[in-house]
Amino acid sequence: MAQEDEDRRAWFRREILPLEPDLLAYARQFCRDGQTDPEDLVHETFARAIACKTWREIGNPGAFATRILRNCALDALRRRKVLTITAVADFDRIEPIDEAPTAQMMLESREELRLLAGAIAELPTQCRRVFTLRKVYSLSPEDIAVRLGLSVSTVEKHLVKGLRYCSDKLGRRIGRKSKVDEGRSWSARRDHDAKR
Amino acid sequence: MERETGSRREAVRQAAALWVVRLDDPSCSAADRAAFEAWRDDSHEHEAAYEREAAAWARLERLRALRPGMERPDRDLLAERRPSVARTPWARGMAAAAAIALVVAGTMTFDGGAAYATAIGERRVVVLSDNSRIELNTDSKVVVRYRKGVREVKLIRGEAVFEAARDARPFVIKAAHAVMEADGSTEMAVRLRSDGAAVTVKRGAVDLDPAPTERKDDLRLTAGVTAIYSSAGSRSRAVSDSEIDRALAWRQGAIALNGQSLEQAVAEFNRYNRQQIRIADPSISGLRLAGYFQTTEPNSFVSAVTSAFPVRAAAGSDGAIRLTRRVVSEKTG
Numbered sequence: 001m002a003q004e005d006e007d008r009r010a011w012f013r014r015e016i017l018p019l020e021p022d023l024l025a026y027a028r029q030f031c032r033d034g035q036t037d038p039e040d041l042v043h044e045t046f047a048r049a050i051a052c053k054t055w056r057e058i059g060n061p062g063a064f065a066t067r068i069l070r071n072c073a074l075d076a077l078r079r080r081k082v083l084t085i086t087a088v089a090d091f092d093r094i095e096p097i098d099e100a101p102t103a104q105m106m107l108e109s110r111e112e113l114r115l116l117a118g119a120i121a122e123l124p125t126q127c128r129r130v131f132t133l134r135k136v137y138s139l140s141p142e143d144i145a146v147r148l149g150l151s152v153s154t155v156e157k158h159l160v161k162g163l164r165y166c167s168d169k170l171g172r173r174i175g176r177k178s179k180v181d182e183g184r185s186w187s188a189r190r191d192h193d194a195k196r
Numbered sequence: 197m198e199r200e201t202g203s204r205r206e207a208v209r210q211a212a213a214l215w216v217v218r219l220d221d222p223s224c225s226a227a228d229r230a231a232f233e234a235w236r237d238d239s240h241e242h243e244a245a246y247e248r249e250a251a252a253w254a255r256l257e258r259l260r261a262l263r264p265g266m267e268r269p270d271r272d273l274l275a276e277r278r279p280s281v282a283r284t285p286w287a288r289g290m291a292a293a294a295a296i297a298l299v300v301a302g303t304m305t306f307d308g309g310a311a312y313a314t315a316i317g318e319r320r321v322v323v324l325s326d327n328s329r330i331e332l333n334t335d336s337k338v339v340v341r342y343r344k345g346v347r348e349v350k351l352i353r354g355e356a357v358f359e360a361a362r363d364a365r366p367f368v369i370k371a372a373h374a375v376m377e378a379d380g381s382t383e384m385a386v387r388l389r390s391d392g393a394a395v396t397v398k399r400g401a402v403d404l405d406p407a408p409t410e411r412k413d414d415l416r417l418t419a420g421v422t423a424i425y426s427s428a429g430s431r432s433r434a435v436s437d438s439e440i441d442r443a444l445a446w447r448q449g450a451i452a453l454n455g456q457s458l459e460q461a462v463a464e465f466n467r468y469n470r471q472q473i474r475i476a477d478p479s480i481s482g483l484r485l486a487g488y489f490q491t492t493e494p495n496s497f498v499s500a501v502t503s504a505f506p507v508r509a510a511a512g513s514d515g516a517i518r519l520t521r522r523v524v525s526e527k528t529g
Contacts, residue, residue, distance in 0.1 A: 009247055017251050043205045046244035113258050113413060120259070120274040129271035135259045137269040140222050148271070160213040164206075167213070167252030 012050045015061035020171040022062075023069055030073035035080065042171075045069040119169045123162055130155055131162035211235070212245035216253045262416040264432060273418070309341035314354070317468050317492055319449070328367065329359040333387075333446050334468045334491070355387035357444065360400070369402075371395075373409075374425055378402045384417075385444055392426030398440050406430045451489045451497075458483040458501065462519070465494045472516040473498065480507055480521050 023045060027038035045068045058064045120131055129148065133139045134155075139147070141155045148155075215232050218224055236243050262273065312322045314332045322330040322340075326347065330338055336354025342365075349358065351371040360367035362380035369376040371386050371393045378384060382400025386393055395404060397417045404415040406425035415432060417423055420440070423432035435443075442452035451464050459481035462473045468491040475481050483505050489497045498509045498517055512518040 009243070012244065013247055013251055017248060020248075037205075040205055043208075043241075043245070046248060047239070047241040050244040050247065051240040112255070113261060116256060116259055117262060117274055117416075125275075128274060132259075132274050133269055133271055135256050136263050136273060138260065139269065141217075142223060156214065156217055159217045160210060163213045163216060163249055163253055163256070164209060166256055167209070167249050170252050170255060171248070 008053070008055055009050065011055045012046075015058075016046065016049045016065055019062060019065050021173050023065055024172060026066055027069055027073070030070075030076075036073070036076045041069055041072045041076065044072045048072070115169065115173065116166065119166045120162070123165060126150075127158040127161050130158035134159055208241055208245045209249065212242065213249040215246055216249045220253065258413065261413040264416065264418045264421040264434065270418075309339045309350075311337060311339045311352075313337035316470055319446070324361075326363050326365075327361040328363075329357075329361075331357040331359075331447060333357075351386050351388060351393070353388065355385065355446075357383065357385045357398075357447065359383045372425075374404060374406045375408045376402050376404050389424070389426065391428075392424065392430075394422060394424045396422040396435065396440055396443060398444070404430070445488070446491060449491055451491055453485045453487050453489070455484050455486055457481060458485060458505075458507075458519070461485050461497070465489075465491070465497055468492060469494050471495075474512060474516045474518050476512075476518045477520045480505070480519060483507070 020042060023042050024038055027041040027045075030036065030041065031038045045065060048068050048071075049065055052058070052064075120128055120135075123131060126148070130144055130150075133144045133147065134141065141152050141159070144150070145152045145155045150158075215235065218228055219232060236246055259274075264270075264273075312320065312330065312332060314320050314334060314336050316335045318334060320332045322332065322338075324330065324340060324347075325342065328347065330340070330349065332338065333355040336356055337352040338356055339350045339352060341348045341350070345365055346368055347360075347363065347365050348368045348370065351369065358367075358369055358378065360378045360380060360382045367378045367380070367382070369378065369384075369386060372388055372391075374393065376384075376386075376395065379400045379402065382402055383398040384400070384402055385396045385398065392406070395402070395417060397419050399419050401416065401418045404417055404423060404425070406415065406429075415423055415425075415430060417432060420434055420437070421432050422435045422440075422443075423430055425431075439454075442454055445452035446468075451461070451468075453461050453464075456464075459475060462475055466472050471494050473494055483501075485501070487500060489500070494517065498519070501507050501519070502509050502522075506522045508520050508522040510518050510520070
């Protein structure tokens with residue numbers, strides 16, 4: 001049983017997780033009216049996908065994941081109290097993606113290294129230092145705490161913060177085939193809406 | 197309401213990230229692991245979120261490739277702008293060493309690049325249009341090609357020091373199949389070897405891709421690191437400032453030896469002089485030398501060697517200076 005669970009999780013890691021940037025791009029199409037967060041759709045899609053006990057029978061993980069995402073979007077639409085005309089109109093126009101995303105879009109190592117180093121450089125100073133010592137130099141959290149004069153729990157907080165920043169960065173990295181304007185991200189639009 | 201889902205998502209991802217960090221901590225206990233499994237069993241949402249953060253954590257392992265070969269960890273290694281390295285007395289002395297000719301005009305090559313070369317024993321400083329500098333050592337050649345969007349320099353022969361000026365365009369150095377991209381205001385030396393090359397970074401940092409055709413990681417070389425790459429692979433190590441200054445003593449017209457073998461020292465002198473030196477007796481090639489010599493004066497080097505070691509110098513039939521072991525009877529007689 002435990003092995004079965006581990007196999008299922010390994011399948012999820014291998015086939016579904018690398019689709020994140022494409023799923024996110026796909027999810028954005030359902031969220032043009034700003035009522036639903038595309039990241040939430042992807043988050044829910046992952047939760048439903050990893051639950052699949054019959055994963056061995058899935059021949060096309062990309063098509064499988066996009067189908068789940070579409071269902072998640074439909075459910076979110078149904079949950080709404082007020083349906084806007086544009087939301088429904090938009091929804092009807094969205095075709096399943098013509099070419100199912102594949103797991104082969106992992107970044108080239110060089111490019112990925114650059115992306116990761118760039119992400120670390122963007123972290124606040126102390127967080128960046130903690131993260132650098134942990135991931136580049138492989139120091140233990142205890143060693144880092146002593147070196148920087150911090151508590152272990154503070155070191156953990158910095159590591160969590162850095163990891164969260166990087167995992168989102170990796171997840172938003174647009175696959176080569178997708179052409180979505182990254183500048184118009186959800187959070188930017190939401191802030192804009194909130195100000196109105 | 198949608199905001200709530202967003203913050204709920206973030207809370208789950210935060211919790212997942214904390215588990216990833218904890219489980220990777222060497223001091224993680226069995227109780228921690230049990231608590232984690234209980235948390236993961238709560239929901240598939242937790243399970244999936246954990247896998248997502250764990251995958252990112254694993255991908256971040258790549259960052260270890262950026263670690264220079266230094267013993268002391270640099271917490272600011274990945275900072276946006278690195279604090280500038282203190283200039284050594286040798287670096288300050290460089291202004292005085294500008295006695296070498298400034299070369300501005302090069303030879304145009306057929307494809308629009310400009311070639312600059314030196315003969316044996318010659319040194320040259322080339323100042324490029326963006327104020328980047330190239331200092332060519334003996335018997336060396338570079339081709340400079342500044343195009344739209346990229347400053348490209350190819351080391352064809354020998355050895356050179358590159359000082360990249362700050363510019364919006366990347367400064368790219370090609371040498372023996374490898375491609376290097378230097379940060380603005382980087383000072384680095386590249387010396388071609390029979391296979392591959394040696395790269396030493398004196399100031400700034402450079403990304404070295406030893407085999408661009410292969411899917412291998414770049415090497416990030418920072419100040420105080422030297423790397424050697426060849427078709428067999430690449431390795432890097434930390435070097436002290438004085439070691440770098442000795443390696444670059446040629447910029448002052450000198451060869452600085454610090455425990456090199458006679459064989460290495462002779463090979464070094466032969467780079468700079470038409471008057472070649474040959475070791476005719478393999479039993480003396482392992483002698484260790486230290487000292488500071490003018491590149492253009494092989495004779496003073498030879499006399500230093502013959503006075504300090506049981507070595508005899510004689511003119512060979514090919515005009516070269518032949519070094520042999522001096523037998524004791526010769527010394528007394």
